[in-house]
Amino acid sequence: MNQVADTPGLLLRPDDQRNAIEKLALAILTKTKATVGFVVDPTGSSGTSVAVQLALRDELRAKLPEKAATSWIDLVSKIDVPYDPLLATMLPVSTATNEGLAKVDASVRTMLQSVVLGQNDQ
Template identity: 50%
Template sequence: MAMRTSTAVAHGALQRLPYVRTASEIQEMKFWRASMLESNRIVDPVKRAKNLTSRLVNMQLGKLSSVTRQVSLDFPALKRMHPFEREVVLLTLGQGTYERHIQSLRRVYATLHNTGKQFERECQELRTKQEAVDCGLCCVEVANYPFTTRGITMGHVFVEGISYQIADTPGLIFRPDERRNAIEKLAVAMMEKTQASIGFVFDPTGSSGTPTADQILLRDELRHRVAEARPEHKWIDIISKIDQPSDDLASLQDRLRSSPCFSVSAQTNEGLVELGDGVRQVLTESACEDGFLE
């Protein structure tokens, strides 16, 4: 004998409806600030940065799915409610309102998912490590790789009893001003509009993701702009990571021979004493107390 199975849920479905978080509550959730380690199995630094960004995007999309799409699926279908509860919904909200709001919640996730995947695709098309982590996501966490400075860090150093202010700025990229972000523009403004002495740091190893040729072009552009704004400025060049193999090191040192230049290694301490002496000399020769800009 065939038996009819009921598709209606038990009475009390309206008392078990899931909680829908507000936009402000979602923004305050901890997963936005969650960090993620780089994969140590990927040798190329650019691919490693892209992999990190992609995993962050997918992790956050998964969390967003649980608070949007998954919540919408937890709402019982109107046709499966107890007849009395179905009437309560229809009389309270009106015909079709309940279904429209659930669909809206699902569309929210679809929009978020498409936006996240768009950023992920753009990230995969970028060529440098700096661009890979500067893809427009406010939640990107920076790990132990180049371009870790995300803001301008200020400090002081005393030379012969005089206090000089020091600023550490994020690495700039050789690109037009209109494509530079706010921190890059602030760093350029500091060079042009203050009396700071400037130290430009090169990485000839290529591990930063920016070719040495682009670093030279950036240095020449900045020095020309500073010279036009402040003809009497102080400038030194610093070549870092000289303990690591580099095909560009010799040519870079020859290229910078005409200006004060220091070759250093933070790993072996080579050249650091000479660099310290050079910085102190620049500071004492400077007529201002704005200090040394790195």
């Protein structure tokens, strides 16, 4: 059985400074066969710059190398506003217009199928 967990955003800080919700989010990522959708807000309106968001992504990918290689999707949100060319390799999505959501759905389904097939091979 597969489940979806939408965790709150993590902040770039040492693990010993994380709050209970952040620790729960990390536990979900490390202890399950989760597919990770890492969403970058290119506007910085969350109070976190793109550079810091990318640093957090890199830190998480280093902690989760197996997921980074097989079940990780980088998304850039709010594509109806201009965004940094550094984000060009990410899947663009807009919840305002639904643009890109079908591609995300297809990518997640493909990853989940590979997880299920991998379980059947064991």
